[in-house]
Amino acid sequence: QVQLVESGGGSVQAGGSLRLSCAASGFASGFALRSTTSLGWFRQAPGKERVGVAAIDGDGRTSYSDAVKGRFTISRDDAKNTFNLEMSNLKPEDTDMYYCAAEFDIRLRPAYFVVNPSAFSYRGQGTQVTVAS
Numbered sequence: 001q002v003q004l005v006e007s008g009g010g011s012v013q014a015g016g017s018l019r020l021s022c023a024a025s026g027f028a029s030g031f032a033l034r035s036t037t038s039l040g041w042f043r044q045a046p047g048k049e050r051v052g053v054a055a056i057d058g059d060g061r062t063s064y065s066d067a068v069k070g071r072f073t074i075s076r077d078d079a080k081n082t083f084n085l086e087m088s089n090l091k092p093e094d095t096d097m098y099y100c101a102a103e104f105d106i107r108l109r110p111a112y113f114v115v116n117p118s119a120f121s122y123r124g125q126g127t128q129v130t131v132a133s
Contacts, residue, residue, distance in 0.1 A: 002024065003124070009098060011130040014131055017091050018129060020041065020127060021082065036058055037105075038107075038108060039055065040056065041088065041098055042099055043096040049118075050099075052113060052116070072088070085100075091131060092131045099124055101113075103119060
């Protein structure tokens with residue numbers, strides 16, 4: 001089993017910045033994020049479908065939704081089993097619950113996960129981001 005835990009959400013004014021972090025852990029001995037682990041972030045409102053935000057593959061290639069391109073940056077640190085989403089120039093329409101997610105032992109382009117965020121098998125519990133106008 002894999003556990004993902006987000007942190008860093010909160011409330012900011014439009015134009016502000018937030019940094020979301022996700023810590024990954026597993027019960028199996030030797031658990032680690034590897035080059036075959038795809039990571040990402042999606043947003044989801046209650047009763048609605050997931051919306052892909054950003055994804056990164058094991059080679060560091062990234063992909064972003066058009067809505068956040070140029071404003072958000074995803075990164076990973078496999079040595080620490082963590083990955084982050086730097087959010088800048090936030091807009092009120094960015095308000096939502098954000099989830100970190102992972103898919104293991106698969107090599108797909110990060111753009112696939114942005115378009116199909118349901119392809120992630122594991123997700124965290126979510127962290128709320130609220131942007132006031």
